[in-house]
Amino acid sequence: MELNTRAVHVFNEPFPAGSWPLSVPLVQSSAFAFDSAAELADAMAGPDGRYVYSRRGNPTVRALEQTLAGLEGGAGAIAFASGMGAISGVLLALLRPGDRVVAQRCLYGGTHAVLSDLAERYGIEVVRISGDDPAELEAAAVHPATRLLVLETIANPTGQVPDLPGLLAVARAAGVMSLVDNSLASPVLCRPLELGADVVVHSTTKYLSGHSDVLGGAAVFADDELRRRVWPRTVELGACADPFAAWLTLRGIPTLPLRMREHCANAVSLAAALAERAEVRGDVTAVHYPWLASHPSRENARKVLSGGGGLLSFELAGGREAGRAFVERVRLAKLALSLGGVETLVTHPASTSHRELDGAALEAAGIGPGLVRMSVGIEDVADLWSDIERALEQALA
Numbered sequence: 001m002e003l004n005t006r007a008v009h010v011f012n013e014p015f016p017a018g019s020w021p022l023s024v025p026l027v028q029s030s031a032f033a034f035d036s037a038a039e040l041a042d043a044m045a046g047p048d049g050r051y052v053y054s055r056r057g058n059p060t061v062r063a064l065e066q067t068l069a070g071l072e073g074g075a076g077a078i079a080f081a082s083g084m085g086a087i088s089g090v091l092l093a094l095l096r097p098g099d100r101v102v103a104q105r106c107l108y109g110g111t112h113a114v115l116s117d118l119a120e121r122y123g124i125e126v127v128r129i130s131g132d133d134p135a136e137l138e139a140a141a142v143h144p145a146t147r148l149l150v151l152e153t154i155a156n157p158t159g160q161v162p163d164l165p166g167l168l169a170v171a172r173a174a175g176v177m178s179l180v181d182n183s184l185a186s187p188v189l190c191r192p193l194e195l196g197a198d199v200v201v202h203s204t205t206k207y208l209s210g211h212s213d214v215l216g217g218a219a220v221f222a223d224d225e226l227r228r229r230v231w232p233r234t235v236e237l238g239a240c241a242d243p244f245a246a247w248l249t250l251r252g253i254p255t256l257p258l259r260m261r262e263h264c265a266n267a268v269s270l271a272a273a274l275a276e277r278a279e280v281r282g283d284v285t286a287v288h289y290p291w292l293a294s295h296p297s298r299e300n301a302r303k304v305l306s307g308g309g310g311l312l313s314f315e316l317a318g319g320r321e322a323g324r325a326f327v328e329r330v331r332l333a334k335l336a337l338s339l340g341g342v343e344t345l346v347t348h349p350a351s352t353s354h355r356e357l358d359g360a361a362l363e364a365a366g367i368g369p370g371l372v373r374m375s376v377g378i379e380d381v382a383d384l385w386s387d388i389e390r391a392l393e394q395a396l397a
Helices: 003-008 037-043 059-072 083-094 109-122 134-141 164-174 224-237 243-280 298-304 319-329 359-364 381-395
Strands: 076-080 100-104 125-129 146-152 177-181 199-202 217-221 284-288 311-316 345-347 371-375
Touching: 059 076, 059 217, 059 243, 076 083, 076 224, 083 109, 083 146, 083 177, 083 199, 083 217, 083 224, 100 109, 100 134, 109 125, 109 146, 125 134, 134 146, 134 164, 146 164, 164 177, 164 298, 217 224, 243 284, 243 311, 243 381, 311 319, 319 345, 319 371, 319 381
Parallel strands: 100 125, 100 146, 146 177, 177 199
Antiparallel strands: 076 217, 199 217, 284 311, 311 371, 345 371
């Protein structure tokens, strides 16, 4: 063969029988070759056959899907290009014009935006509930068009923990499917499928990958029939996971339990210190962390979580200007979006993640103008507290 041909057809040796790699190989291939047309046609039939095209399935991506299904106790999973890809893909697959969605009032801003868009464009009714009282869901679920309940294990950024067992039991009794965003808890702190959820979604960008170097998402299903129902819509949507992003997530997952332990330990320590400052100084007016005795969701948190998580938020007396001044004055913590990495990050939700909400919607979601969100990393907690104290003194001077 000529050099041009030999350059194209590089050597690709399969692993020999009797040995295999300890880590999941990265298969960065967009397409896969077959020996026969019949085998290629058969592979196009569903989500679990031979690999054809990486939008439909990939060995590295499937390894991530099977790992996540195992962590959450699900029957199967679908990996996506982002957490919002997972949420959008599932909603578009399950909902039709005229359907009704019951949603927790305090949701991530991106989820709120998608639901609002579905309401405006497709006539899907969105009913908001507090998430604390199953009776609210009972009243909403009696409507014949109610199709889906949307919840978050730990709400971003207020730390609200809904009554998952009570709400999921009502949904199941009424024949309403349920979707729970478990990104902030991770399977280490909570497994909503075990509490009765039908679908659990994740932004794998967050704690699952854990190193601020991945953009990804996933949906895990309690029932494999539901996964197969959703899968064709996600293939058409095209929000598929990239093999390299899947590989990086698989690389981060083995340390997930260890990292979550440190995130939780640091967060509860900082939350307690901020609560004490609120009592003594008054410049911090509220601290939102579900493991605090003063948090409204403490009872629910102790019931469904094995730790308080790595996210806390606190309200500053100076309002919007004080909040923005604080996030600009931290030095060890970084002013950045996202959360769940090993480093500590701060944001001002009213002007960033929840900027789509007007004043009334922000108030209804419990997000004040001076609220600061902190994704607590695994640094030494004394260093983190020194950074927070110094920034508070400067921002509130």
